[in-house]
Amino acid sequence: MLRPEISDMDLALPAASALLASYLATGALPPLIPFIIAIIGGYAAITSSYVYNDCCDIDIDTINLPDRPLASSLVSQKQGLMYALFLVCIASVASFYLNPESFVVLLIAVTTISVYSKMAKRATFLSFIPVGIAYGLVPVGIWLAFDPAGILKGGDDVILPLSGIFLGLMMCVTDWGFTLSGVARDVKGDSARGAPTFPVTFGVPATSKLVTVCWTFGVIASLVIGWSAHLGPVYFAGVIIGGSWMLIQSFDFIKNPFPQRGGELFLQGSRYRGIMFGSLILDVILSTISAGYASIFW
Numbered sequence: 001m002l003r004p005e006i007s008d009m010d011l012a013l014p015a016a017s018a019l020l021a022s023y024l025a026t027g028a029l030p031p032l033i034p035f036i037i038a039i040i041g042g043y044a045a046i047t048s049s050y051v052y053n054d055c056c057d058i059d060i061d062t063i064n065l066p067d068r069p070l071a072s073s074l075v076s077q078k079q080g081l082m083y084a085l086f087l088v089c090i091a092s093v094a095s096f097y098l099n100p101e102s103f104v105v106l107l108i109a110v111t112t113i114s115v116y117s118k119m120a121k122r123a124t125f126l127s128f129i130p131v132g133i134a135y136g137l138v139p140v141g142i143w144l145a146f147d148p149a150g151i152l153k154g155g156d157d158v159i160l161p162l163s164g165i166f167l168g169l170m171m172c173v174t175d176w177g178f179t180l181s182g183v184a185r186d187v188k189g190d191s192a193r194g195a196p197t198f199p200v201t202f203g204v205p206a207t208s209k210l211v212t213v214c215w216t217f218g219v220i221a222s223l224v225i226g227w228s229a230h231l232g233p234v235y236f237a238g239v240i241i242g243g244s245w246m247l248i249q250s251f252d253f254i255k256n257p258f259p260q261r262g263g264e265l266f267l268q269g270s271r272y273r274g275i276m277f278g279s280l281i282l283d284v285i286l287s288t289i290s291a292g293y294a295s296i297f298w
Helices: 004-026 032-056 058-064 077-098 100-118 128-146 162-185 187-192 198-202 204-228 233-255 259-297
Strands: none
Touching: 004 032, 004 128, 004 162, 004 259, 032 058, 032 077, 032 100, 032 128, 058 187, 077 100, 077 128, 100 128, 128 162, 162 187, 162 198, 162 204, 162 259, 187 198, 198 204, 204 233, 204 259, 233 259
8 A cells, every 4th residue: 555666766755855955954964863754754645645545546446456455355445544644644743843844835735635536536637737746745845844944933035945946846747757657557447437537538648748748857857956956976877877767768658658558657757766866865975974074184
């Protein structure tokens, strides 16, 4: 239910956001305990949406993904809802402890993704939009925990620096591509249950083109993040190599616009974002260590 196959991305995102925010705000790594709390809270927030979505999509998953716990009746809908609420509570406690501003962002994100799962998916082909917005808010909430905007808690008058803005934008737009790839995989069940998703409405070939546009923007945004944050070669190597690979996979989806290929690209999108965030984490750690040694010797 927590999508372990994409957990590398779900854990690396809050870790990378916390490290970059702290690095740009203070020139140092974040304190260990708040850093761990941010990772746990961010992971709980992300995975709570997976569980709640499964609770809302039981009828669709019985066709598309019948082995999932709820679709196979291994877990009841009531148990699933309680689990989703438990994860939201963990995220809420963590975000409120770190910064009430982060808690406000969490509430907006949870409300947005819940609207998608409960209503939008079965009402409009634009249902992927709130998904991206919700996930784009995740790095924003984590960022504010280590670099407060000053609206609810003392800080400067800049809500987010350019790097933080593009981190949120990158996550939002690539999640449109990420989600649409998964929805393309699930087109059979969505069509059978009357969910007018983008692939159901316009077809998988049109979806593959939109997915490629989203990933192209994401790779460009990743480069802007590195440029604006003055990151080093480790980050850019990860983004350029991983981004080039991801774009090749996206164009292959255009050449092979089939549901199965969409499912493969869904997992490949997680791998790319995991590599990108991993490169960011390593680059920030190495830069901080180098700066520390430089200050000692000079």
